[in-house]
Amino acid sequence: MTRGGRAKDRDAGAMRTCIATGAERPRTELIRFVIGPDDTVVPDILGRLPGRGIHVAPERAALERAVKKRQFARVARRPVTVPEDLVxxxxxxxxxxxxxxxxxxxxxxxxxxxxxxxxxxxxxxxxxxxxxxxxxxxxxxxxxxxxxxxxxxxxxxxxxxxxxxxxxxxxxxxxxxxxxxxxxxxxxxxxxxxxxxxxxxxxxxxxxxxxxxxxx
CATH class of the missing domain: 3.30.1330.30 (Ribosomal protein L30/S12)
Incomplete structure (x- = not known):
């Protein structure tokens, strides 16, 4: 772990695609989510949770769009639960x-x-x-x-x-x-x-x- 409290990650500079906008950005500039064991969408602010990462731009409009358009379920390829207060x-x-x-x-x-x-x-x-x-x-x-x-x-x-x-x-x-x-x-x-x-x-x-x- 680094002094700043972030796990070391060789993939830190890799590009990821925002599921709401379709734009590619460095993964460090996006918010990572994972699907929990109970099929609930979970924010992974520190980028440490296990599982496939789902990335969204750090913009309220992008997050609201991802929720409204059910993008999390589409990417996960299964029904998921999105908390009402996710944003x-x-x-x-x-x-x-x-x-x-x-x-x-x-x-x-x-x-x-x-x-x-x-x-x-x-x-x-x-x-x-x-x-x-x-x-x-x-x-x-x-x-x-x-x-x-x-x-x-x-x-x-x-x-x-x-x-x-x-x-x-x-x-x-x-x-x-x-x-x-x-x-x-x-x-x-x-x-x-x-x-x-x-x-x-x-x-x-x-x-x-x-x-x-x-x-x-």
């Missing part, structure tokens, strides 16, 4: 995964929270990802800028960021360079597609996420 369950599990990864980064000394600490990291060039709560003050968030060549993640709530940093709530956070940061960026990108437009855009307005480069 919301996937969003919840992805959010939990992102929170866990940020927490691991914090414990490894690769993350800080709080306006002044984040500002200091940005000023010294230590921050590679700026984290800001989607329900935080727009005016307050506008005082900090996305790291040059880095990323901005603004679709987690203040409660979720608080959980990641061991506090009640957090509005501003930052991640430094490292493998865990790359994992946060990867999983957060999936979560963004499952969140509502307002959440994924960080509230009432969209915010540029800097250059489109994965943090390293």
């Amino acid at each position: 919301d369950a996937v969003e919840s599990q992805l959010a939990r995964r992102v929170v866990e990864l940020i927490s691991l980064a914090r414990k490894a000394g690769m993350a800080v929270a709080g306006y002044e600490k984040v500002k200091a990291w940005l000023g010294r060039g230590e921050a590679k990802v700026l984290l800001q709560a989607c329900d935080g003050s727009t005016r307050g968030k506008s005082r900090l800028s996305t790291p040059e060549g880095g990323r901005w993640i603004g679709w987690l709530t203040s409660d979720e960021l608080g959980l990641a940093f061991g506090r009640q709530t957090v509005i501003h956070g930052a991640l430094g360079a490292g493998g865990l940061t790359s994992r946060v960026v990867e999983e957060a990108a999936k979560l963004q597609g499952l969140r509502t437009d307002e959440q994924s855009r960080g509230g009432a307005r969209a915010r540029p996420a800097g250059k489109d480069k994965t943090a390293r």
Whole structure:
């Protein structure tokens, strides 16, 4: 297992086809599902469950289409049970995964929270990802800028960021360079597609996420 909590997989860079859109994408950019022993569709967020993987793009519309069109049963070639709350369950599990990864980064000394600490990291060039709560003050968030060549993640709530940093709530956070940061960026990108437009855009307005480069 890697430090970021993901099982090693020689096939990690392989392409897979989304059953809803028909588009091919790297498997790490898709959400994997398996059919459980009771013929129930089960999200495999960590990519570790045994069985044939069924992949769907990390977009609410794609997941809803897969459910509505009964694509899971078609691919499995047998009747399957799709939980009524499948889409919301996937969003919840992805959010939990992102929170866990940020927490691991914090414990490894690769993350800080709080306006002044984040500002200091940005000023010294230590921050590679700026984290800001989607329900935080727009005016307050506008005082900090996305790291040059880095990323901005603004679709987690203040409660979720608080959980990641061991506090009640957090509005501003930052991640430094490292493998865990790359994992946060990867999983957060999936979560963004499952969140509502307002959440994924960080509230009432969209915010540029800097250059489109994965943090390293």
